[in-house]
Every structure is written in structure tokens, then in C-alpha cells.
Amino acid sequence: MKNEKIDLIEDTIKTKNIEEYEIYLIEKKIYETMFLKSEPEVEREIEDFDYFIRILTQKGDQTGVGVVKGNAMDSKEIGKNIDTCVLLSKNNITSKYRFPEKKSISNIIIADNSILKDPIGIKNDLCEELISLVKDQKGVIPTFGRLRLHIKEELLRNSNEVTLESTKTFFYVEYSLKAERNGKLSEYWNTEYFKEKEHLNFKKRIEEWAKIAKDTLIAEPPKPKKDAIVIFTPHVLRQAIIPVIGFHVTGQSFSEKISAYKINDEVATKEITLIDDGLLAGGLSSNGWDGEGNPHQKTEVIKNGIFQNRLYDQKYAILNGEEPTGNGIRSIFGGIYNGISNFQIKPGTTSLEDMISDIKEGYYIEKFSWLNPEEISGNFGAEIRNGYYIKNGELHNPIKLGNVSGNVLEMMKNCLCISKEVEFSENSLFPYMSFSNLNVSF
Amino acid sequence: MSEKSFDEIFSVFEEISNSYKRSNQYFDILYDSESSTLITKSRTSENIVVNTKKSGIVARTFTGTWKEIAITEFSNIKKIERKLPRVVNMGKKIKEFEGWSLNEEIKPKINPLEVPIDEKIKKIRDFYSYMMKFDERIINTEVRYLEYFTERIFFNNEGCQLRQVIPRSSLFIIPIAKEGVVADFDYYIDSGEIGFEIFDKVDNNTLDETAQKSLDMLQAELPPSGKYSVILDPGMTGVVAHESFGHGLEADQVIRNRSYLKAKLNQQVASEICTICDSPTMDNAFGTYFFDDEGIKAGKNVLVKDGILKDFIYDRRTASALNAIPKGNGRRESFAHPVHPRMTNTYFEPGDCSLEEMIEGIKYGVILVHEYFGMEDPLGGGMQNTSKKGYLIENGEKTKILKAVTLSGDVLETLHRIDAISKGSIEIDGGRCGKGDEDYVPVGSGGTYIRIKEALISPG
Numbered sequence: 015m016k017n018e019k020i021d022l023i024e025d026t027i028k029t030k031n032i033e034e035y036e037i038y039l040i041e042k043k044i045y046e047t048m049f050l051k052s053e054p055e056v057e058r059e060i061e062d063f064d065y066f067i068r069i070l071t072q073k074g075d076q077t078g079v080g081v082v083k084g085n086a087m088d089s090k091e092i093g094k095n096i097d098t099c100v101l102l103s104k105n106n107i108t109s110k111y112r113f114p115e116k117k118s119i120s121n122i123i124i125a126d127n128s129i130l131k132d133p134i135g136i137k138n139d140l141c142e143e144l145i146s147l148v149k150d151q152k153g154v155i156p157t158f159g160r161l162r163l164h165i166k167e168e169l170l171r172n173s174n175e176v177t178l179e180s181t182k183t184f185f186y187v188e189y190s191l192k193a194e195r196n197g198k199l200s201e202y203w204n205t206e207y208f209k210e211k212e213h214l215n216f217k218k219r220i221e222e223w224a225k226i227a228k229d230t231l232i233a234e235p236p237k238p239k240k241d242a243i244v245i246f247t248p249h250v251l252r253q254a255i256i257p258v259i260g261f262h263v264t265g266q267s268f269s270e271k272i273s274a275y276k277i278n279d280e281v282a283t284k285e286i287t288l289i290d291d292g293l294l295a296g297g298l299s300s301n302g303w304d305g306e307g308n309p310h311q312k313t314e315v316i317k318n319g320i321f322q323n324r325l326y327d328q329k330y331a332i333l334n335g336e337e338p339t340g341n342g343i344r345s346i347f348g349g350i351y352n353g354i355s356n357f358q359i360k361p362g363t364t365s366l367e368d369m370i371s372d373i374k375e376g377y378y379i380e381k382f383s384w385l386n387p388e389e390i391s392g393n394f395g396a397e398i399r400n401g402y403y404i405k406n407g408e409l410h411n412p413i414k415l416g417n418v419s420g421n422v423l424e425m426m427k428n429c430l431c432i433s434k435e436v437e438f439s440e441n442s443l444f445p446y447m448s449f450s451n452l453n454v455s456f
Numbered sequence: 457m458s459e460k461s462f463d464e465i466f467s468v469f470e471e472i473s474n475s476y477k478r479s480n481q482y483f484d485i486l487y488d489s490e491s492s493t494l495i496t497k498s499r500t501s502e503n504i505v506v507n508t509k510k511s512g513i514v515a516r517t518f519t520g521t522w523k524e525i526a527i528t529e530f531s532n533i534k535k536i537e538r539k540l541p542r543v544v545n546m547g548k549k550i551k552e553f554e555g556w557s558l559n560e561e562i563k564p565k566i567n568p569l570e571v572p573i574d575e576k577i578k579k580i581r582d583f584y585s586y587m588m589k590f591d592e593r594i595i596n597t598e599v600r601y602l603e604y605f606t607e608r609i610f611f612n613n614e615g616c617q618l619r620q621v622i623p624r625s626s627l628f629i630i631p632i633a634k635e636g637v638v639a640d641f642d643y644y645i646d647s648g649e650i651g652f653e654i655f656d657k658v659d660n661n662t663l664d665e666t667a668q669k670s671l672d673m674l675q676a677e678l679p680p681s682g683k684y685s686v687i688l689d690p691g692m693t694g695v696v697a698h699e700s701f702g703h704g705l706e707a708d709q710v711i712r713n714r715s716y717l718k719a720k721l722n723q724q725v726a727s728e729i730c731t732i733c734d735s736p737t738m739d740n741a742f743g744t745y746f747f748d749d750e751g752i753k754a755g756k757n758v759l760v761k762d763g764i765l766k767d768f769i770y771d772r773r774t775a776s777a778l779n780a781i782p783k784g785n786g787r788r789e790s791f792a793h794p795v796h797p798r799m800t801n802t803y804f805e806p807g808d809c810s811l812e813e814m815i816e817g818i819k820y821g822v823i824l825v826h827e828y829f830g831m832e833d834p835l836g837g838g839m840q841n842t843s844k845k846g847y848l849i850e851n852g853e854k855t856k857i858l859k860a861v862t863l864s865g866d867v868l869e870t871l872h873r874i875d876a877i878s879k880g881s882i883e884i885d886g887g888r889c890g891k892g893d894e895d896y897v898p899v900g901s902g903g904t905y906i907r908i909k910e911a912l913i914s915p916g
Contacts, residue, residue, distance in 0.1 A: 048794065050712060056522040059539065062792045063528045064510060083507040085457055085528055095508050105574050108502045157714035157835070188892065190714060192835060199716065201835045205893045238681070270499045270596045272632060272639060333500065347494050347505045383840035384831035388860065390632065390639050395862035395916035397840035399833070415838055417681070417864050417914040455681035455914040 016169050026092045034070035036113050036172040045137045046162040052145050066348035071103040077111040078103040083348040109333045113172040119302040119309050120293055125181040137163045147216050151224040159189035176307045184209050191227045200230035207440045209298045226380055226400050233414035235456040242454040243376035248437040248444035253385040258422035261389040263315050265330030266352035272390055274423055281321045282426035287360040288316040290325055292340045297356030299441040305344030313339045327352040358443045362432030366446050369431045371407035378402040387422050395419035416456035425449045457511040457528055462619055469611035476613050479547040484612035485515040486749055488791040492604035497584045499596040512791035519546040526791050551776035555615020560746050564623045564651025568603040571652045579655050587631045590667040600628040616751035625654045631670040642669035647886035648740045672857055679846050679858040681914040685821035687814055687907045690883035692824045692843050694901030697732050698802045699830030700839035700867045705759055706797045707774035709834040716837035720765045726871035728763040729807055736784055736800035741900040742886025743800035750786035757783045771797040787897045796891050801884055804903030807877025814876045814907045816852040823847045824861045837867045842916035860916030870908055878905035
């Protein structure tokens with residue numbers, strides 16, 4: 015069906031003698047159960063479909079790029095969309111651009127066949143497992159949750175005879191577990207995408223979430239400290255590193271003269287090696303190709319603390335005379351932006367337990383309210399939702415409220431320790447890391 | 457989805473809605489379409505993206521629980537009937553509301569669809585060029601213009617036959633200043649249920665001020681950490697009303713036993729000078745509409761009157777469970793997203809102080825300016841609201857400029873410590889708000905200036 019759709023669009027483009035074009039189709043199937051407390055309350059089945067057309071008009075050393083999004087498949091509407099796209103490409107002026115050529119693409123598997131065969135059955139089994147485990151937890155009450163299974167099919171074709179297709183499966187899980195005693199309330203509220211069924215690991219997760227919810231019931235505000243040592247979990251680390259470091263290492267931030275990083279600069283402690291890997295098995299953003307059809311690859315961004323390589327999409331690679339690194343991301347509007355695929359930080363040699371035992375006084379952050387650092391400066395300040403105060407090498411007491419503030423660019427230079435344990439968190443595979451010189455206030 | 461006139465959609469929806477008897481089960485069906493133009497420009501990039509029309513249909517039935525199907529092809533409409541089974545005697549599982557009819561389009565002063573694309577691009581390029589010439593320390597400027605039209609057609613088996621078309625526009629201008637290794641920015645934003653007239657508000661003075669504000673950020677210092685008297689500008693006031701307080705009033709949190717406000721109805725939750733409202737009926741505000749995505753007529757909701765909590769925010773399901781009157785807060789991001797009870801335009805009513813008096817009354821404190829982001833904590837009643845910048849107040853005077861400031865702490869304690877609200881007209885800023893991490897809907901929030909004693913702040 016998808017091929018028929020793309021053929022129809024391409025045939026219409028060809029009748030209009032357009033030389034440089036790209037068609038990108040995306041079909042999504044979503045199966046979701048939403049829970050009220052521990053009972054299913056909403057069952058949803060969603061079919062969604064979009065197509066994006068990009069047309070180029072070359073203008074000497076510049077290019078006009080038109081982008082149109084739609085989902086109407088009758089020929090009249092397709093024809094109108096193509097005409098609009100041509101008009102946009104004539105009016106737009108941007109730096110030189112051409113669509114990627116045909117290249118060798120890694121054939122990695124990003125769909126679970128059992129899900130493709132029986133998505134509703136798999137979702138229902140997972141819901142049953144999740145709810146049974148939630149109900150088993152002592153001392154916590156479920157308030158609500160969502161479990162969603164996604165099947166995403168993408169097809170890309172351009173005028174350079176690039177034809178690519180992929181099918182991806184992944185999950186979304188949200189659950190809130192509440193603890194209550196003597197009128198005091200606390201919760202652990204998790205929201206996260208998971209690429210693989212094995213990553214869900216409900217038994218371990220639900221027990222951990224329940225423990226954190228119960229611990230938070232007796233949480234105290236953190237003791238203020240100006241030069242605090244703070245441990246970030248892999249999940250928290252993703253929220254800090256991807257928006258800031260992911261911004262400063264792109265060809266776009268370099269070209270726009272906003273990047274804080276120069277090649278060969280010492281940007282992190284020597285223990286930090288950061289890799290962008292669009293082929294990472296289990297990474298949420300993994301695929302053989304990026305949003306515009308360039309092959310995904312593994313790029314060493316920071317090696318032993320030294321900035322090595324920028325990440326390029328096609329546009330910024332051309333602008334800087336470099337090769338694209340597979341870092342063109344398709345936005346929901348249909349355009350391409352220069353971003354990261356999956357980030358990976360090489361693990362250290364210390365266990366998390368030893369990392370904690372080496373800290374005389376510090377803080378362990380399980381979850382912030384919203385860690386949303388400002389990407390250019392790297393500054394952040396976030397309220398602690400779930401965490402622990404570390405005293406004499408032990409998690410001494412749970413903490414809540416109060417703020418941790420600092421700067422992500424500086425944090426990278428103030429890393430004290432990297433754990434040997436690593437965990438997936440959406441499009442990252444990160445260890446636990448401790449940092450010095452952060453500000454904890456209450 | 458293939459192009460259909462709304463008459464054709466009305467006819468199909470009426471037939472399918474009537475085939476589910478209300479006495480047996482509740483049923484509704486929604487057509488959702490969005491068309492948009494997005495233009496962005498920065499130092500190395502100019503993008504123009506037109507969504508000519510993205511549309512879909514979602515239908516659902518309530519028989520004790522919801523079952524919901526969404527499709528993007530009109531030809532698949534029979535799938536809805538196959539997937540949503542007809543049952544008997546389940547109609548009373550959810551409260552019945554009276555059906556009504558409406559067919560309304562909000563007409564912007566200047567319809568963006570009638571403005572040629574080259575005229576729109578010229579505006580964006582002119583803004584960009586002007587900012588880049590302002591000062592050599594402006595190293596980049598991002599200009600972002602978005603216009604979009606949302607059409608929603610809603611039918612149910614209670615007799616609702618509704619259609620609305622709503623235009624929305626937003627304009628961001630972000631000049632980025634850099635000197636040495638310090639880079640920072642401030643921004644200009646405007647948004648609302650308006651059309652191309654959004655550009656009329658931006659003259660050279662506006663651009664000069666925006667560029668200068670970014671340059672001023674180069675001198676900004678870190679704010680102090682701890683408990684101080686603070687003043688929130690109208691944007692930050694709105695973030696407190698919406699993020700910190702309003703999310704805890706969404707009645708799904710109440711029936712989940714997940715709201716710290718559940719037991720507070722008719723109790724004092726804020727200082728008695730506070731009145732907080734939510735209203736989808738404010739002219740030109742981003743969160744305004746005629747009916748919600750469950751066919752409920754939009755109405756003003758006084759949430760807090762003189763510091764006393766008066767009401768929650770309901771969708772059909774929660775209004776039914778709590779025997780309340782819904783005021784049109786059941787909203788979806790699109791046909792592909794579920795309904796939740798959501799805020800619309802949420803704001804503090806003005807008070808009777810002047811801003812000058814409020815500043816004069818502070819020996820050492822901070823003004824938080826230009827909302828940046830906030831996050832809800834409906835169960836714990838904590839808060840995290842960050843401003844882009846601030847100003848120190850020393851001995852009753854505004855002095856140094858400060859970098860981003862985060863306001864945190866306990867929401868109710870903070871609301872009780874509000875000791876002054878400025879007079880004047882309410883300012884509403886528009887944006888998109890998620891429920892947790894997703895399901896984004898257009899909302900407005902605002903008020904006037906408020907002053908809070910002993911508020912917990914730190915660098916943001």
C-alpha cells in the first residue's frame with residue numbers, strides 16, 4: 015500500500031518535469047491502554063499517515079528548498095501539494111543543498127516480528143504483566159498509567175534513485191505509584207519510551223519505582239551546599255547531556271557561530287568518551303539511515319575528554335566541506351534539522367555502589383521535576399522530585415524539593431566518576447556519573 | 457485524507473452517530489484537520505514548510521470504559537463500526553448532556569491564507585537583517601513564524617452537531633548575543649487567535665528593544681539562592697496559575713486520587729487577594745474555542761475566588777464521576793491523541809497595587825521576568841517555574857540584571873504568601889502545554905504582576 019502511495023506521488027511529480035525531489039512517507043499504528051488506578055480505562059487503536067515532499071530549485075551557489083506536508087491521497091490534492099512545494103522552493107533561499115546519493119546502508123533490524131504479527135496480543139500481555147506487578151507492590155497505590163505500542167513504517171525516495179524503507183517497533187510506558195501515610199503523600203511518576211521489549215523489564219522497574227515512592231514519603235529537603243557532589247542516573251543524564259552537548263557538537267551550531275566547542279578542545283574530563291551511534295542496537299533512534307537518507311554511522315564525538323568530530327546532516331556537511339555523518343533528523347513539520355541519533359558514554363570501571371561509598375557528602379538524583387537546560391549557555395536549575403542525600407558513603411536519607419543548579423558544559427569538565435553499569439534511556443546508553451561543583455539550594 | 461466538504465462530513469457523522477443508541481451507550485466522532493505555514497530563518501538556514509492539510513477522524517464509545525479508534529482515510533469509516541461494538545443498557549454509565557448545534561469560524565483581521573508567501577518571507581528576512589545589523593555582538597538571530605488553522609467537526613448521539621475553525625499565529629524573534637565566551641539571549645514572542653496582523657505589532661522600536669535586551673543578558677549575573685521576596689511578571693504569574701496550580705485541578709487527577717487539591721474544595725488555598733480563573737472564551741487568546749473535543753460548550757470557570765478553591769477542571773468522564781458541570785475542558789492534541797481534562801486560558805485576576813509600590817516594598821529581592829518553562833506536580837504540590845531572566849531589587853529599586861531564575865517550593869505555601877497583585881489589564885501569553893510529557897494543546901496563561909514573600913528561588 016505504501017509503495018502504491020509513493021508511486022502515485024512520484025508519478026505526479028514526474029508529469030510536472032521536476033528534476034530534484036524527495037518523497038517521505040510515514041505510517042504509524044499505535045495501540046494503547048490507559049489505566050485508572052490499576053484498571054484499564056481507555057483502549058485506543060490509532061492509524062496515522064503523513065507524507066512530506068521536498069523539491070529543490072538550484073540558484074547558483076544557493077538552493078531553494080520547498081517542503082510540503084499532507085495526507086490527502088487523491089491526485090488533485092497531490093498535484094496541488096506539488097505545485098505549492100515548487101512555489102516554496104522558488105521563494106526560499108538557503109545554502110547549497112542537494113539530496114543524498116545512493117550509498118551503502120546497514121541492514122539493521124529495528125522491528126520486533128512478534129509485535130508486527132500480533133500487536134494487540136503483545137500489548138495486552140504486557141498490560142496484564144504490568145498490572146499484576148503493580149498490584150503486588152506493598153505500601154504503594156497506583157494512580158494512573160499508560161502502555162503504548164508503536165509500529166512506525168517509513169519510506170523515502172528521492173530523485174537520485176535513493177529508495178529506503180524501514181519498520182520500527184517501540185513502547186511508551188507511563189505509571190505513577192503513590193505512597194501515603196498519616197496524610198503525607200509521595201509518588202514516583204515515570205514516563206519513558208523503550209525501544210525493546212527486554213528493556214521494559216517490568217519486574218525490576220516496578221519494584222524500584224515502588225521503593226522510590228515509599229522512600230520519598232520520608233524525604234526531607236536537601237541540605238543546601240554550594241560546591242556539592244551530585245550523582246546523576248542515566249535517565250537524568252540524558253536530560254542534561256542531549257540538549258546541551260547534542261547542540262554544541264552539530265555542524266549547525268558551528269556554522270551559526272554559537273558552538274562552544276572547537277575541534278581538539280579539552281571539553282570534558284579525560285575519562286569521558288562520547289559517541290553518536292545511529293546503529294546502536296537497542297537505541298530508540300537507531301535505523302540504517304537518517305531522516306534524509308544518509309547512512310547512519312558511529313561517530314566518536316569526544317574521546318578521552320577531547321572534542322573530536324562534529325555531527326553533520328547533508329546541508330551542514332556541504333556548507334563546511336565535510337561528509338555527512340547521518341545526523342539529519344526529520345522534524346514533525348517535515349523539514350530536516352541537524353541533531354544527534356543515539357548518544358553513548360563509555361562506561362567506567364567503578365561500580366555504582368563503590369561510587370556512592372567514595373562520597374563523604376553528596377546527593378543522588380533519581381528524578382528532577384524537569385531538567386530542561388538552556389542549550390546555548392548550558393545553565394540549568396531543577397527541582398528534586400526523588401533523590402537521596404549521601405553521607406559517609408551511604409544513601410543516608412531520601413530528599414525532595416530544593417534545587418540543583420549548574421552548567422552542563424562545566425559539568426562535563428567536573429566529572430568525578432563514571433560507573434561501569436550502563437542503562438538505556440530512550441536514545442542514550444549512559445552510565446551513572448558523579449559531578450562536583452554543583453549548587454544545591456533550599 | 458481525501459478532501460470532503462463539511463456538509464458531506466456532517467451527513468456521514470450524523471448517520472453513524474444515530475446508529476448507536478444513547479440509551480445503550482455513549483458515542484461520539486470527531487473530524488480534525490490542521491493546515492499550517494511555518495517559516496524560520498537564522499544565520500545559515502531559511503525554512504518554509506506548508507502543511508496543506510493533515511486530517512483524521514477519531515470515534516469512541518463509553519460502556520464503562522472508553523474504546524477509541526482513529527483513522528486517516530475516509531474510506532475506512534466502516535472500520536469504526538466494526539471496532540466499536542454496539543451494546544445494550546450501558547447508556548447510564550456516563551452522564552448525559554444536552555446536544556446542541558454550532559457552525560462557527562473565527563475570522564482573523566488579516567487572513568494569512570490571502571497573503572502571498574513571498575510577502576511573509578520578506579517580513580521574516582527583514583526582521584532577521586535588522587537584528588543582525590543592530591550590533592556586531594548579535595551573532596545570530598532566529599525568527600520563527602507559525603500560522604495554523606484547526607478545523608474540528610464533532611457529532612455525538614446526544615444530538616451535538618458542531619463545527620469550528622480557529623486560526624492561530626505565533627511569532628518568535630530570538631537575537632543571540634555573544635561577547636568573549638559568554639553567549640546569551642532574550643526574546644520577543646507574540647501569539648494568539650489572530651492572523652497576519654501579528655506582524656503589525658512589531659516595529660523598529662520593538663526590534664531595537666529585543667536586540668538590546670539580548671545584549672543586556674551578557675552582563676547578567678547569577679541570581680541568589682534562598683528565600684526572598686519576589687515579584688513575578690504577568691508571564692510568570694501565568695506559569696504559576698497554569699503549571700503549579702491548574703494542573704492539580706484537572707479532575708482526572710482527582711478521580712485518580714493524585715491531586716493534593718482533592719480535599720481542598722471550598723477551603724483557603726491562596727491568600728485572600730487571589731482570584732484564579734480558567735476561560736476558553738477570552739477574545740483572541742491562544743486557548744480560546746467555542747466547544748471542546750467532547751462537544752461541551754466553552755465556559756468560564758472561577759477556580760479560586762478570594763483565596764477559596766471553588767471548582768475543578770472537568771472532561772465528560774470526570775464530570776460524570778464527580779457529578780459536576782463541565783465547562784468545555786475535554787481536549788485532544790489531535791485525532792491521534794486521547795482526551796484529557798485540560799486548561800484553556802488560565803490567569804490571576806488583577807489586584808489594586810501599582811508595580812512601583814510593589815517594588816518599593818522590597819528591601820532585597822528579585823523580579824522574575826519572561827517565562828521560560830514550568831512543570832506540574834499534581835500529587836506532591838511542589839513546583840518548578842523558570843524565568844529567562846530577572847532583576848535584583850535592592851532597597852526598593854530594580855538594580856542588576858540576572859540570568860534565569862527558578863521559583864520552586866510548595867505551591868500552597870507560595871500562594872498563601874502572595875501579598876500584592878498589581879492593577880491593570882490581564883496579559884495572556886500563548887503556548888502549547890503537555891500533560892506530563894505529551895498531548896500538547898494550545899493554551900494561554902497570564903495575569904498581572906504578583907508579589908510573594910519568602911519565595912524559594914535559585915539559578916535556573
